[in-house]
Amino acid sequence: MIKTETKIACSHCGETCMNQELQQDDLNFCCIGCKQVYAILHQHKMTDYYCLNPMPGNKIISSASNKFDYLDDESIASKLISFKNAQHTQVQFFIPQMHCSSCLWLLEHLYKLHEGILQTDVNFTDKSIRISFQQDKISLKELCNLLMSLGYEPHITLKDYEEEKTNPKPVNKYLKLGLVGFCFGNIMLISFPEYLGLDLADNPLLLSVLRYTNLGLSLPVFFYGASEFFKNAWQSIKQKHINIDAPISLAIVLTFARSVFEILTHTGAGYLDSMCGIVFFMLIGRGLQRKTLTHLKFNRDYTSYFPIAVTVVKDKEMQVKKIQEVEEGDVLKINSQEIIPVDCILSSRLADIDYSFVTGENDCTSMHAGELIYAGGKVMHSSIEVIAIKPFSQSHFTSLWNNQAFKKEEEYKSNFVELISKYFSLTLILIASLTFVYWQMVNPANAWNALTAVLIIACPCTLLLTSSYTFGYLMEWFSKEGLFIKNAETISKLTQLDHIVFDKTGTISEVVQPEIIFMPLNSTAEDLKVVVSIMKQSNHPFSKIIAKHYEKLPKEEIQSIKEIAGQGIEAWHNEQHIKIGSASFVGMQVPIEISGSLVCFSVDGNTQAYFILKNKIRSGIKELFSALKKYSVSLLSGDNALSVQQMKHIFPKDSALLFQQTPQQKLDYIHSLQMQGKKVMMIGDGINDAGALKQSDLGISVVENHFSFSPASDAIIHADRVANLHSFIQSAKGAKRLIIGSFIYSLFYNAIGIYFAVSAQLKPVIAAILMPASSISVILIAFVGTRYLHYTYFQKNNEKQRHDKNHVLR
Amino acid sequence: MNVIIFLLAASLLVAICFLVAFIWSARTGQFDDDYSPAQRIFFTETIENENN
Structure with a gap:
């Protein structure tokens, strides 16, 4: 299909411009909001914003202008403010819309837009911004409104701020890694004379200096670097199951203990180098796996969707109140575009409420005074007054969150990696004890030696390495392909x-406007004109869609219109009786095979026609x-x-x-x-x-863009990537096969190691070669394997699509 | 051979200096944001152009 009309993209946000009336400086804009942003930036000579990236802006979505009124309330504002003195205030916001260098540039140059703003510091990774401003010149509310008018509305939920205060920011992940890497590298270096065969007899002083230095360097690795494995293992034992960290911790402790023993008794150099290497590689793997995007929140509940505070009318005075404090009988003033926080009774004469937020249905209902309104509806058109009948926590909408599903603790289910590790560990203990028994009978001096050597050399760390690296790499390019995974556990769930x-x-x-097909039957163009004019006065979503579609038709004055809720519209015009609505309301026979929503109309009962509204399927x-x-x-x-x-x-x-x-x-x-x-x-x-x-078992929420908010889920998928779902599942399964494959491969290394250990001739140098060699080769397999999976399931398709696209463009 | 002990101490001392520098930079948040510093280089240039 070739489209002849040329589409003009908005210079601000890149969306298609519906009309070409909004122009400034030869640039087209899709809406007034986008044009306004341009005007503000142009006025302050900040059009560099548009030079850094093409069409960098965020589409301006009109929200209530008094949305941030609650920030005038000291007690709420004080929660956001991180520092305040007589002149300056510093505040931190979460701005999820931030997505490119233009955003960064604009936010860091806010001081050009208002003299009250002193400085802004952007942390792009966290999508957070710290603003210092002079409170005499610009209030917190005005600051938020300024950001909102530019398309960077700060997202404020008090829960986030409270959480931040209770859980201080974790120490940077690179710190631990750097420290362990430092110790590992130095221990390796210092161990070299030992590998090359320096004997105790040659130079006892030098040898003990080297060994004690090694011991000193290994302390931070054991007590700081490896501590998270010990903690995880201890947690799992407390919960009465054994996770993969338990055998690994055992191996680390054993290695360390035996090394300390050997060094103190001057009997050997121990295996400190191997231990530090393993801890280092495992920490990298864990870090890869945990490298989820910090700005994505997987645990949002309904409170993130509700306003923080509402305006309560008390004795004819407006007062801002937190929604948790709203009581029965409070009179609330709710502005247009705001969400109704509690179940209430309407006291204004009329209200239009959009429940799409709760039901997903694109429907706007009209309410009259005295009617019951459930929480979760969005007020349209004009502001209303309501009387609360239930506090926030007991309203109809929030009751969903009292369901068992939200209360149950994340139940622990062991994944296949832990299943393998269980059998592996059992086999290992069996081999170790058999070795011990054998040496007890043949040469008791070697027994303890061999026992610990088996447990050291064959620890299931390669298993942990292969799974954490494979999952880590997989998550990394899943997110590039538009699927953001909460944790590695989710990938194993994806396979089951x-x-x-x-x-x-x-x-x-x-979600965008549906496609409209008009079947005129025996109606005339004149009829259509009248019908559309009637629909222009209706609030029903279907009417709005059709009216918008026929925007260019001239409007007729209609004398009498009557809307019948749930059925349709009746109107009289030029002595004609017009009915618009469902087929049964209009009294018309419609072919059954229709895919889409139907709007029929009749003129005087005999002229008939209908519209089909088709949802656009992705x-x-x-x-x-x-x-x-x-x-x-x-x-x-x-x-x-x-x-x-x-x-x-x-x-x-x-x-x-x-x-x-x-x-x-x-x-x-x-x-x-x-x-x-x-x-x-x-x-x-x-x-x-x-x-x-x-x-x-696995919830994936769909988002239109990275920065929209999603309910609590295990993963977040980009809306236009839903079609790739099968490829994601297939590659998760591929990753599982990859892990099993490389585990079998690492068994080969273990077999060699165990041979040396069982025969009681495991020298540190052999361990120092075997362990890093197996670790690195396993990491390499994960690296190459995931790239291969990516190629087979995505790149091939993408190449095909690109080819098709080019073809169409030519 | 015992000179190695002295060399070892000296080299470790230098290495630890770098380690301390690294710990300091990690703790003061210099590794927190890996995107914006690279972008900021371009910004200053454009501002200078504006002033000319």
Whole structure:
């Protein structure tokens, strides 16, 4: 399909410009917000912002202008402020929209925009910013509004700030690594004379100096570097299961103890070099695995979605109150675009409330005074007043979070790596004890020697190394491909699934405007004009979509319009009776085979026509389902069943398609699947899937861009990469095979080592060659193997796609 | 041969100096952000151009 119209991208955010009226300095803008940002920057001679990167801006989403009013409240503001004196205030914000060097540049040059701002320090990795400002010249609220107007709205949740205070920032990960690396390198160097055969008889003084120096250098490795392995092992023993850290800790302690014994008794040099090397490599591996993106939060709950505070009207005075402190009977003023925090009764005359946040359904309901409003709805158009009937924690919406699924502690399930390590350790102990018994009978002097040597040389550290490096590399390029994994555990879970549940809106279909197909039947162009004019006055989402689509049609004055909730609109115009709405309301026969939502209209009962609103399905979804043949899939949607036909076309034949599901029902459905013994993966977006994501064995939340907020989940996937889901699963399985393969390979090294150990002739030099050699080769296998997996499952596809794209462009 | 003991002490001393420097830089947060310092180099240039 060739599109003839040329698309103009917004110079600020890069989105397609719908009309070409918004221009300044020969540049096009998609919306007033984007144009305003340009105007501000242009005025302050800061257009360098646009030179550093093409179209660097964030789309300006209009939010309530008084969103940050609560920052005037001292007690709330003081939580954000890290330092304050008579002139200066320093505050720290989390700005997730930060994504390129232009952002960095603009945020660091904020002082040019307002004289009250003194300095800004950006930490790009954490996406945080520290601003010093003069509170006489700019208030905290004004500062937030300024940032918001530029498209960098600070994300403020008090929970984050409280957490930060209770858990101080961990010491930099490089510190431990650097220290251990230093000790390891020096010990290796100092051990060299020993390797080359310096004998005690040659120079006893030199030898003991070398050995004691080594011992001194190994102390920080043992007590500081290896401490996390000891801690993990101890934790696992307390929980009555053995994880991989336990045998490793045993090996490290044994190696250290025997080395100290040998050095103190002047009987040998010990294996300190091997021990430090292993600890060093394992720490690197752990670091790789843990290198998740710090700015992604996997544990958001509903509180992150609600405003921090609301305006309470008391004795005709406005007062800001934290939502946790809202009591029954409080009168709240809620502004347009704000989310209703508690269950309440409407006291204003009329209100339009959008529940898409809770249900996922694109629907806006009109409410009248006295009606009950549930928490979680977004107020549209105008601000309203409501009376709270329940405190925040007991409202209908938050009750979902009281479900068992949110309370249960992360249950420990051992993964296959630990399963292997268990058998490995058992075999090892068996070999060690057999060796001990043998030497007791043949030559008791060698018995202890051989026993410890076996345990030292054959510790399952290669197993830990291979899994942590493989998972680490895998996570690194998964994130490059748009799937952000919470931890390595999630990758093993990815290999064990047998049922995948999809959400519709935002996951399978795009959230953007649906495609509109008009079937005129016997209606005229004049009829369409009238119908669209009627729809322009309606608030129903379908009407809005259609009205927007026919924006250019001239508007007719309509005399009388009556909206019937849940059915449609009736109107009288030029002596004609017009009905718009569902097929049954209009009284019309529609062919059953329609994929999409239907809006019909009739004029005087005989002229008829209808619109089909088709959700745009993400590209590649159909191919994804044919690739996922081995898995059973189902659909859980909060939306109405209108798109059931369209979904039936995409989904495999016998899959369950459930519509109009509440968040609680979604959770229950996942639970019922799990009761059948299935391993369920849930993939969805929005807070309405939060329960299901949490209940599932593996929850993936879908985000449109890196910086939108996702409910608690095990992984976050970029919306346009959902179609690659199968490739992700396949490469996780490939990684599992890779780990088993390289473990078998490392057994070969262990066999050589154990031969020397059992025969009681393990010299430090042999250990010093064998252990690093096996470690490095295992790391190499992980490095090459994951790159190969990446190539087979992604690069090939990408190359094909690139080729197709080029082809189309030409 | 005993001169090696002296050499060892000297070399360790130098190495430890570097270790201390490293620990200091890690503790003061010089490794915290690995993206922006590289980008900032380009910024100063553009500002100078502006002033000319």
